[in-house]
Amino acid sequence: MTKSNYDEIMLLLCDRLGNLTNTGVQITPETNLISQLSIDSIKLLNLIMEIEDTFDISVPINALADIQTVRELAELIYKIKSAS
Amino acid sequence: MNLLEKLDAAAAARKAMLPNGVGAFGIPIEEVYSATEARIGDRRVLLLGTNNYLGLTFSPECIQAAHEAIDKEGTGTTGSRMANGSYFGHRALEREFADFYQCRSGIVFTTGYQANLGTISGLVGSGDTVLIDGDSHASIYDGCILSGADIIRFKHNDTTDLEKRLRRLGDRVKTTLIIAEGIYSMLGDQAPLAEIVKLKKEYNCLLLLDEAHSLGVLGETGQGLVEKTGLLKDVDFITGTFSKSLCSIGGYCVSNHPQLEQLRYVSHPYIFTASPSPATIASTRAALELLRKGSDLRKQLWRNSLQLYTRLGEVGYTLGPDPGPVIAAIVDSPQQALFLWQNLLEHNIYVNLILPPAAPEGKSLVRCSVNAAHTTEQITYVGDTFAKLYSKLSQ
Secondary structure, eight states, X not given: OOHHHHXXXXXXXXXXXXXXXXXXXXOOTTOBTTTTTOOOHHHHHHHXXXXXXXXXXXXXXXXXXXOOBHHHHHHHHHHHHHXX | OOHHHHHHXXXXXXXXXXXXXXXXXXXXXXXXXSSSEEEETTEEEEEOSSOOTTOXXXXXXXXXXXXXXXXXXXXXXXXXXXXXXXXXXXXHHHHHHHHHTTOSEEEEESSHHHHHHHHHHHHOOTTOEEEEETTOOHHHHHHHHHHTOEEEEEOTTOHHHHHHHHHHHGGGGGGEEEEEESBOTTTOOXXXXXXXXXXXXXXXXXXXEEOTTTTTTSSSSSOOHHHHHTOGGGOSEEEEESSSTTOSOOEEEEESOGGGGGHHHHOHHHHSSOOOOHHHHHHHHHHHHHHHTTHHHHHHHHHHHHHHHHHHHHHTOEEOSSOSXXXXXXXXXXXXXXXXXXXXXXXXXXXXXXXXXXXXXXOEEEEEEOOTTOOHHHHHHHHHHHHHHHHHHTO
């Protein structure tokens, strides 16, 4: 995995999160998934399934417990993809 | 935001969804008259929001067994089986469940919730993987979280998606548990068990099936989906609850794997809780006997279920894909669901209101649970009332 892969993940996340939420919040790496986007647990879990399929990886949902921001989510996916 | 402010925010969100103090969740039931009728406020209502599938809540056999157990053994066990010991009834019920499923052994838990919590957290742990259906009950999610295993969801009832996720696990499939449900509680649909069993065998992992809503409902003797599909021997662990068809409270796990017994020593939800009361165990044993012999009750349950499912479908409601006693009318918005729920109650019909995110895929549901004790006239009245309200839904 390279920086361009990380950027690809970040772009995908920003795009999908923008479609999932109607808050009008500009999505950046520092956007908080819960407090700013008000994304509910089911939407987040469905997004994870989509990410798993896009990158052909397994993302355990318990790994999401400490994830607050878009950047943290991107880093988790990058880490899993790099190890696969 | 401090801890109490977080609760205030959650309460505000709930109130915003249910305006004017509508008490759809945890509605006060003042009196219960029978398996099908109760009083809510000053209304005598038809109960279609219970899981009393065989209609046994007022069965004379169960009531008498509970009375006798209280007289002989008192109201409670006052502690866990590990510390306070196992009563005759606990052990008898475990044998009876094992016998019912023709399995080596069974374990009784204090609630159905704990049956999943205790079984899953006893079977898997850190470094293992659970593959769960996306529409799994909260007890399955919570059991997986408690276990510390990696939790991977597959798309609801989609075995192509399950296979894709199994493949991705590579060598980790050796320590993977697949979890599915006989009947899913939200839409009333059934797991594609034959295909799941095929994958479980192909990938050489274990399978747990939760028969909470299918016990007493599916199969000639009411074992559930395992009996309906003839796949009893292919499922490694079966869990379920006493609180639906058995009209009591508690849960079970049965298995042919001798290792099931070890759960008694590692499963916190089994060890660190009071054991079921004598009355609970006694009424459950009586109900299990009735359930096994209850093919007539099942026939009546299915007659009632098909009558309502067919009627609502003909009216135009979007329903879950499989007919059965759990009948969910899927509507376009929480407002429509609330309208339908409130108007049904005004017509003296109590059903369940299910709003996002509790309902699958952000849907809103009005869910009926049909039982064997409902009369044809009662089901007709419910169907007619739904029909009357249908045209008003989009206004």
